[in-house]
Amino acid sequence: MLRERIFTPLTATVPLRFRRGADSERHAILAEPRDAWTPVDHDLVWGEPDGYYWFAGTATVPAAAAGRRLFCRVEAQFGSVMGRSDPQCLVRVDGRIAQGVDGNHREFLVSEMAAVGHRFEIVIEAGTIEDRRQLGFACELLVHDPLAEKLYFDLKVPLDVARLLKPDDARRTRILRHVGDALGTIDLRPGDPSRFAASLNEAEAIADSIYAGADMDTGPTIVATGHTHIDVAWLWRVRETRQKTARSFATALALALMEQYPDYRFMYNQGVLLDYLETDYPELFARMREKIATGQFEIEGALWLEPDVNIAGGEALVRHILWGVRYHQAKFGVTPRIVWLPDTFGYSAALPQLMRLAGLNMFVTHKLSWNDTNRMPHDVFHWQGIDGTKVPAYFLTTQKYEYDGINTTYCPDLVPSHVLGTWKRFGQKGTLDELFLVYGHGDGGGGPTRAMLENVRRMERGIPGCPRLKHEPMGPFFARLAERMQAEPGAFPIWVGELYLEYHRGTLTSVGKTKRDNRHAEIALRELELLGILAMQRGVAYPSADLDELWHIVLLNQFHDILPGSSIGAVYDDADADYRRFFDQAERLRQMLAAPLGGNFILNVTGRVRSGLVAVSNASGIPDTQTVTRADGSLEHWMPVTGVPATGGCGLPSAAALPVAGELLVSPTRLENANLVSTSTHMAASSPS
DSSP states (O other): OTGGGTEEEEEEEOOEEEEEOOGGGHHHHHHSOOTTSEEOOTTOEEOOTTEEEEEEEEEEOOGGGTTSEEEEEEEOOOEEETTEEESEEEEEETTEEEEEEBTTBOEEEEESSOOTTOEEEEEEEEEEOSSSOEEOOEEEEEEEOHHHHHHHHHHHHHHHHHHHSOTTOHHHHHHHHHHHHHHHTOOOOTTOHHHHHHHHHHHHHHHHHHHHTOOOSSSOEEEEEEEOOOOSSSSSOHHHHHHHHHHHHHHHHSTTTTTTOTTOOEEEOOHHHHHHHHHHOHHHHHHHHHHHHHTSEEEOOOSSSOBOSSSSOHHHHHHHHHHHHHHHHHHHSOOOOEEEOSSOSOBOTTHHHHHHHHTOOEEEEOGGGGOSSOOOSOSEEEEEOTTSOEEEEEEOOOOOTTOOSSOOOSSOOOOHHHHHHHHHHOSOTTTOSEEEEEEOBOTTSOBOOHHHHHHHHHHHHOOTTSOEEEEOOHHHHHHHHHHHHHHOGGGSOEEESOBOOSSOGGGGTSSHHHHHHHHHHHHHHHHHHHHHHHHHTTTOOOOHHHHHHHHHHHHHTTBTTTTTSOSOHHHHHHHHHHHHHHHHHHHHHHHHHHGGGOSSEEEEOSSSOEEEEEEESOOTTOTTOEEEEOTTSOEEEEEEEEEEOTTEEEEGGGOOOOOOOSSOEEETTEEEOSSOOOOTTOOOOOOOO
């Protein structure tokens, strides 16, 4: 009953009109008159996969809201599937982006102190992903009672803790007694708001006694940071993720959250989505930068995006670090120190070396808790890579307290059960008494909610039987941990080699065409970069912008739900188009860079001298060539070469033929005589220009 008093519906609704329109039409739709839009009624049917719709109307403040905090609630058939919400909306009030709206965030603030008769223009962008139709869409005006909300959470959060304590625990009995006494003082009789408010104040004084009895002198501490995990693509396409980013960040920055909760701390990590945000919604990007400057919005996580790190090549992983760190420094003046990969499907043993060389000092994940057979024996440890480099590693341990399995989460809704469960699941209690968690709905679910932030405030005060919560940015916690692990290396175990996930094994082979295109693209970029250096020596400007554009395509499609093959089919239609564009642009660039090197040139992109066979486009005038007829009837001309320099090349006319014996030579990998030269030497040079 107290919860229902937090938001009280008014009789007033917002009359709406709507139209369908793609996100690419945004600026035109926002500027156009809405008289021709279709009126919304109870029989409206809308929504489809990849659908995009616009709703607009005028909210007029009724007399019952005079001087009150006025909110608006969106009524739609919100569905929650796999951590996300459908539909997902972005709200503007009087032209300013106010908040994202989804099944977890249905109310948005309209006015802190409403004036009767004042009119607010509301425009809502609504996107649908699922293959199901929506029936109806409405906006309902509400008044907010901050005192009822405060008392509700002051009592509800300790009650949630008490329910998790043993029946004979004295702290449970004490909490239940105080909650019961406080509830008994609330006067719920209608007709006199001042009487109701006075009873809430009386109950509030009783609730305070719960927190006065907190037993936090020797208990563990959990550091909490708000977050929203956003898959760049998965059960939706990249273009939809650009909208998810705007909605989620609008909610994090909203009047209803960050501007009302100055103690709120939120972290985000993927540079590519921040880059999209600046392009698509510069207003939100500017507001985000303001909050970064004040310390409320934390930019951390050194990678350009959260890539697959099993299939992606080493040079690509270096680029993910380089692009991520460079972007954070250029846009925000921040140098990230953490490799944040909570959702990737296993981790290459090459990462520790790359991290150390890049100045990164902490690796964070949770995914190995999804193992289907073995529990990872450590939660905090030194991770030793292929070359012997060690870096600190941390596994998130958040799960519900009532759960007895090994799986953890990085998208909790942050009730006391998650805080107690984080400590319960941690396996090195004798080593650390300060742990970390992130909280908030992901993948378009909007991140933290008002309820989560209210829960945080109560657990920060201290509740008997619950670890104390500290709401702070992620970076300081891991800086403290890295410093301790460096000072006391023997206190933490060492894990040597790959961090193998016993789950999602099929992602190592699924959608093979994307894996093939990725590998060919990685090879092409290495060749183009080397050609660019050689062409520079002949007066050609290095094509930095062209190569960056190609790298952008490769890095984007190495996201951990694209390259592994775990996304929907439409994602791979987009990836196929990306790679077609990549190889077309790469071929044009190759021809441009190869032109100054002469008509025939052999390029060796490896780091060692190579010998073997190469294909030539024209065998005329070239000695020791052999013509091969392929199964499709096409002809290729091959010639043997020797001593092609490492990361360099040579012209064909000066290439010496491999010595060929006059008698038959046979070995497990070679069969040749004076007329037939073995191709088993696997020369990996490019075809000559």
